[in-house]
Amino acid sequence: MKAYLAGPDVFLPHAVAHAAAKIAICARYGIIGRAPVGDEIGDLSGLTADAAWRAIYQKDIAMMGDCDIIIANLTPFRGASADAGTLVELGWFLGRGKPVFGYSNTAALFGARSRAQVAKMPDPVNGLMIEDFGLPDNLMIAGATSYPEGLGVIVPPDGTDRAFDALDIFEICVAQATQVKSKSV
Amino acid sequence: MKAYLAGPDVFLPHAVAHAAAKIAICARYGIIGRAPVGDEIGDLSGLTADAAWRAIYQKDIAMMGDCDIIIANLTPFRGASADAGTLVELGWFLGRGKPVFGYSNTAALFGARSRAQVAKMPDPVNGLMIEDFGLPDNLMIAGATSYPEGLGVIVPPDGTDRAFDALDIFEICVAQATQVKSKSV
Numbered sequence: 001m002k003a004y005l006a007g008p009d010v011f012l013p014h015a016v017a018h019a020a021a022k023i024a025i026c027a028r029y030g031i032i033g034r035a036p037v038g039d040e041i042g043d044l045s046g047l048t049a050d051a052a053w054r055a056i057y058q059k060d061i062a063m064m065g066d067c068d069i070i071i072a073n074l075t076p077f078r079g080a081s082a083d084a085g086t087l088v089e090l091g092w093f094l095g096r097g098k099p100v101f102g103y104s105n106t107a108a109l110f111g112a113r114s115r116a117q118v119a120k121m122p123d124p125v126n127g128l129m130i131e132d133f134g135l136p137d138n139l140m141i142a143g144a145t146s147y148p149e150g151l152g153v154i155v156p157p158d159g160t161d162r163a164f165d166a167l168d169i170f171e172i173c174v175a176q177a178t179q180v181k182s183k184s185v
Numbered sequence: 186m187k188a189y190l191a192g193p194d195v196f197l198p199h200a201v202a203h204a205a206a207k208i209a210i211c212a213r214y215g216i217i218g219r220a221p222v223g224d225e226i227g228d229l230s231g232l233t234a235d236a237a238w239r240a241i242y243q244k245d246i247a248m249m250g251d252c253d254i255i256i257a258n259l260t261p262f263r264g265a266s267a268d269a270g271t272l273v274e275l276g277w278f279l280g281r282g283k284p285v286f287g288y289s290n291t292a293a294l295f296g297a298r299s300r301a302q303v304a305k306m307p308d309p310v311n312g313l314m315i316e317d318f319g320l321p322d323n324l325m326i327a328g329a330t331s332y333p334e335g336l337g338v339i340v341p342p343d344g345t346d347r348a349f350d351a352l353d354i355f356e357i358c359v360a361q362a363t364q365v366k367s368k369s370v
């Protein structure tokens with residue numbers, strides 16, 4: 001089984017080594033991990049910005065098509081919610097009917113994070129509702145990781161935030177993917 | 186043709202009236218608009234938070250399944266990028282191979298918005314890359330709205346931000362959807 005390893009991890013300064021660490025964890029659970037960085041994307045030097053993003057997009061989509069499941073890093077990224085590109089990819093797997101797994105290294109819930117964001121960077125109009133169902137992020141993310149048989153977004157079980165690039169919650173998520181896969185994939 | 190009208194519009198204090206205005210614009214272009222608010226979701230009073238979000242999720246997914254295309258409001262929402270739920274839905278349509286259209290009422294590009302976000306709410310680790318391809322948002326959003334034959338995220342053509350709930354850029358997007366639909370849907 002191949003897992004697409006989505007996340008803002010691609011923006012880390014040590015993105016290639018970090019992806020290798022994730023792929024090694026997957027291997028210990030019998031899963032082939034693939035991440036959209038390094039050799040998977042290839043050399044983009046010499047390309048214009050327009051050609052570069054199109055090349056990355058097309059390689060990402062092809063890699064997603066080659067994978068059976070997604071394991072998404074849904075740790076909040078530059079705002080109240082998870083990374084935008086990761087969410088498009090998560091939705092893509094959901095649309096394809098492929099199993100969706102996700103985790104967050106942040107324990108604070110979406111409602112609290114939304115209020116913190118608005119306190120620092122006010123909404124453009126007054127009275128915009130704050131979604132607060134006691135979930136780790138927007139309900140579409142909770143649903144995508146819960147149906148048909150997932151456990152929702154995996155968060156730190158002890159309620160303590162992990163470092164942005166910590167991998168212990170990711171490993172819990174990989175273990176979960178292994179169990180579900182044995183039933184349904 | 187039915188269009189799923191996604192966006193953080195559902196959080197507006199006047200969400201039901203706003204959805205009706207969008208649906209009326211769609212009707213002028215021969216498109217049946219559906220928005221996940223009001224009667225489409227129904228009465229959730231009396232439900233627990235857990236039951237409520239699950240009901241909304243399942244109704245949203247059913248509505249998406251009934252629609253041919255998505256027209257997504259990708260105006261930045263509580264962070265550098267578009268609304269999280271909207272992005273999951275956009276990815277879902279992409280995964281299903283259904284045409285994806287999107288617009289933003291904000292003219293500033295993703296790179297500048299990411300830098301503004303980080304200035305107010307610093308990244309959790311040093312050296313996280315800022316994606317800056319001169320696009321309105323993350324490249325996965327640009328790609329989803331550009332392939333196979335879209336025009337990318339529709340932004341204010343005069344470079345001037347619109348109000349969060351303005352509908353003139355939405356109307357340009359609806360008109361675009363009409364043209365593409367005549368070719369491919």
